[in-house]
Amino acid sequence: MATAIVRHGWQRLLQLAERRLPALTRYRNTEALPIALHRRRIYILPTAFGLLFGCMLVVMLLGALNFNNNAALLLTFALAGAVQISMPRTVRHLERLQLLAVRASPVHAGQDMLLAFHFAITDQVPRWRMQLEGAGRSLRFDLEGDSGVAELAVPTSRRGWQPVGRYTLSTSFPFGLLRTWSVLHPDQRVLVYPRPEGRGPALPRGIALDAGIALSARGDDWHGLREYRAGDPTRLIAWKSSARQDRLLVREFEEPRGDEVVLDWNTLPGLDNEARISRLTRWVLDASASNLAFRLVLPRQILGPARGHDHVAECLRELALLP
C-alpha cells in the first residue's frame, strides 16, 4: 500500500518534470540513428544502497572525529574516495557507446517482438552489466569488442508500423552504489503483423474458378492407390496393400493446383475491418502452413496467386498496413 502511494507520487513527479524541465527530458524526443552517448546526456544518481553506504560513511566520519582516531579517519576517507572514483568510472561505462540500429523481424500483434539493439563501442573497453529497460521489460547484457547486440523482447499490441519507443540504458557498475543512465529514443519504426484470428472458419477451398487437382507423389492429402508404373520411387509403394492385393500398388496424393485458394476481403460480409484482417491473416498463415498457393484479394489490390515465404510476407505486410 505504502509503496503504491510512493510509486504513484514518483510517477506524478516524473510527469511534472517532463513538463517543467525540458532540459532534463530533451532526449525524450525521438532522435535519428545513430545515437552517440556523450556525457551531457548521461545522468547519475546514487542508488538506495549508495545512499545507505553514504550515510554509513558520515557516521564513520563523525565517530572517527569524535574519538580522534586518525586511522579510522583515513579509512573513512579512503572508502569515500573509492566511491568518488567509481563515479566517473560508472559514467564512462556509458560514454563512447553508440546505438547504431534497432532491428526486428516482424511478429504478430500480441506476440513478443525481439528488438535487436546494435551498439558500437568506440573505445573497445568491455561494458559489463548493462541494463536496457523499456516497454515494461528489462534485459541485462554485456558488450565486448568493438560492437555488440542486445536483444530485448518487447510486447506488441497493434498492427502496422510502430515506433520503437523509448528505452533507458543504464548501469550500476561496478559496485551498485551509483546508477547512471541515458534515455534512448530512436526515430525508428518496426512492422507488426495483424493478430491472427484465434478460432475461425477453415481455409476456404474449392471455390476457385478453375479448380483442378493434380495427382502426384507430393502433397498433403492422401488420394488413393494406383497400380505401379515403371519409374515410381520405391518409397511410395504401399507394401501392406500390395501384399493383400498381390500386385504392386503405389500411394497417390492430391495437390491443389493453380489459383485454387482465393482469400477475398469482399467475401466476408458482416465483419468489421479488423475482424476481416484478423481472419485473412489466419487464412494466410494456414495456407502458408499447407504450402498452398493462394491469392489475396484486398480492397485496393490483389496479391498472387503465388506461394512461398516472400508472398506470405508481402500479404501479411499489406494486411498490417491496411487503414
Added chain:
Amino acid sequence: MFARTRPAAVADTLPWAAFLATTLALLGSILLHARWLPTSLLSAFLLLLGLRVALRWRGVARIALWQRLLVALALVAMVVSTLGNLFGREAGSALLAAMLVTKLLESETRRDARIVLTVVAFLAMAGFLFDQGMLQAALTAAVCLLMLAAMYELDPASAQQAQRAPLRAFSSAGLREAARHLALAIPFALVCFFLFPRLSSPMWGAPQDGFTGRTGISDTMEPGALAGLALDDSVAMRVRFDGEPPPPAQRYWRGLVLWNFDGRIWRGSEFLSGFGAERALDRRGPTIGYEITLEPTDKRWLFLLDAPLGPPDDATLSADFQARAARPVSSALRYRGESSSVYRMQSELPRGVRQLGLQLPAAGNPRARALAQDWRTRVGDDPRALADLALRSFNQSFSYSFEVPLLGGDPIDDFLFEVRSGWCEHYASAFVFLMRAAGVPARVVVGFQGGYYNLSGDYFAVRRSDAHAWSEIWIAGEGWVRIDPTAAVAPERVSRDARQAFEAGGTWYERGWLASVRDRFDLVGYWWTQAVVQFSAIRQRSLLEDVGIDIDDGRQLAFALLGAAVLALALAALVGGMRRRRGRDPLREAWRDWCKRLAKAGIVRAPAEGPHDFGERAAAALPAHADAIRALTHGYVALRYATVEVGRGAVDQWRQRARAFRLR
C-alpha cells in the same frame, strides 16, 4: 506505442557467489577483532558462519525465525557473560559482530547482503579503536578490498557472467576493480586526512574501558607477570636520541617504582606520587636529550631514560621519579625527555620514605629473613657489602630462565632455596626483600632495558620483550643507587637485549638480510605512527601554516580542502583513464604487428587504405607470398567485420597464422 506492462519484479535472490563473497567479507571484519574478542565468542561466530555456509550449500536457505531469535539471544547473552556489559568498546564491537552474524543467517536477498556489507565497513573501522598500528591498518585495507569486491559481486550480472564456477566467491575482475578504486582513492584520502578540520573536544564521551586488549607492563609486579611479555616482539616505544646514544648497559627506561610488598605482589605507592616537589636529583654528567614515541598502553605512566631530569610536557614527575601523563595513553604519544646517566638521587631520605623503603609483611619467607640477618651479622650495616653478598650468591648458584615453576606460599624462600632460577622480576623481588630484611632501604623499579637499534631509521626500537625489573637501594651520601641483580646472573641480559640472552648468535631477526628487512618493516611502522596515528590538531595547524593556510579561517580551509580533493580526484580519474585505454583489441594489435612486418619489406599501409586494398597491393608486390597474404587479409576482414559473434579462439588462430607468416 507498445503496450506498457508493469515490469516483472526483478528476482532479488542472492546468487551463491555473491553470498559467499559477503560471508567472506564479514568473516574478515570479524577476524580484525580476533585479538580482543573472547575466544568463546569468536569461535561461536566462526561456527555460525560455517554452519550457515554449509546449510546453504546443502540447499537449506531459510532458517526459521525462532531459531534466528534464539541465536541472537544466545549471542547477546554470551557477550554479556564474557564481557560483563553491553556498552563500551569491546562489548559494542562484539555486539555489532553478533548482529551481523545473525543478519547473515537470514540474508537471502541482495538487499540483505548490502546491509551486511555496509555495517561491515563500520565493524572494520571499529577495529581501529583497539589498535591503530600498521599491521591492523594493512589488514583493514584487505578487508575493505574484500568488501568492495563483494559489492561488485552483488551488482546483478548478466546471464553469461553468472555462469561461473559456483565455489568461486570473488571474480578476478571484481578484485581488480576494488583494488583499483582503493589505490586511486589514496590521494583523495590523504588530502582529506591532512586538511579536514579536527574536533578540539569530543562531541560525546570517548570509550572509557581501557586496558583489556593491550598487553604490557601492569601497575603491579608478581612472579611471572613480565615473563609473559618476554615473547611479545611488538614495539613498545621508539626512541631517537639527539646526540650519541648511551652505551647498552646504561639504557634503563624507568617506568614504575614499586614499594609495597604483601609477600607475593609488589605495588606502587600512592603516598609518594603527591610529592613531586620533593624530588631532588643532582646531575653529575652530561644531559642526554631524546624523543620517545610510545605506543598506546592505556596507562598514564611514561617511560624515561634513567634518571630523568624533569617531566615531559603535560606530565608530572613524582618524588620517586615516575613520570605520569595527564591522561591515559590511548593512542601513540610522542614526548621529549632529558636525562643524565651520572647522577645523585635524593641524598637526604625523609623518615616516611625510609620507612616505606623498609616495609615488609609481618610474617612469611622466614628463611630469607634469616639469611639477611646472617649477612648483617657478617658484614655489619654497610649497604654496599650486603648488596655484594647477595649479588655474589646470585652469580654463583643461580641461573636465568623463562621456565620457572609456580612458587608456593613463601615465594621468596622457594625462589632462593629451591628453584634458584628465574627471570628479572624474581631477582629484583628477592633482592629488594633481602635488602629490606637486612635493614637497607630498597625499592623495585619496572621499565624497559635495552633497545634495538634500527639502522635504516636511526632510532632505537624498544620491544615489549625488553620489559625489565631492577632495584634501587639507598646508601647514605650516595642516594638511591641502581642495582640490577639480573646483571649478576646473566650480564648479557643487560649488555644485549632480553631474547638474545637465551639464544646464541642473535635472534632470527638479527641475522643478515632478515635484520635489514625487519628494520625496514619497523621503520615503516614508525613512519605510520609518526605521520598518521600521531597526527593531531596541533600538527595540522603548524603544517597548514607552513603552506600559508590559516586554519581558523573556515572559508580558506574549505576552499583548500575542496580544491585539493577535486585535484586528487581528477588525477585519479586521469590515471585510471590512461591505464584503461592501453587495454586494446587483440585482433587490432595482431593486425598492426603484421602490417609493421610488411612495412619492413617496403609495403607501407596508407592511413586511409582498407585491409582489402592493402592486401591486394601487397600480394601484387610480393607475388611469391600472394596466396598467404590474401588468406590473411581475408581472414582479418572476416573477423573484423564479422556479422556473427567472433570467439576469442578465432582471433588467436589468426594471430598465430600472422606470426607464422615469413617473407623469406
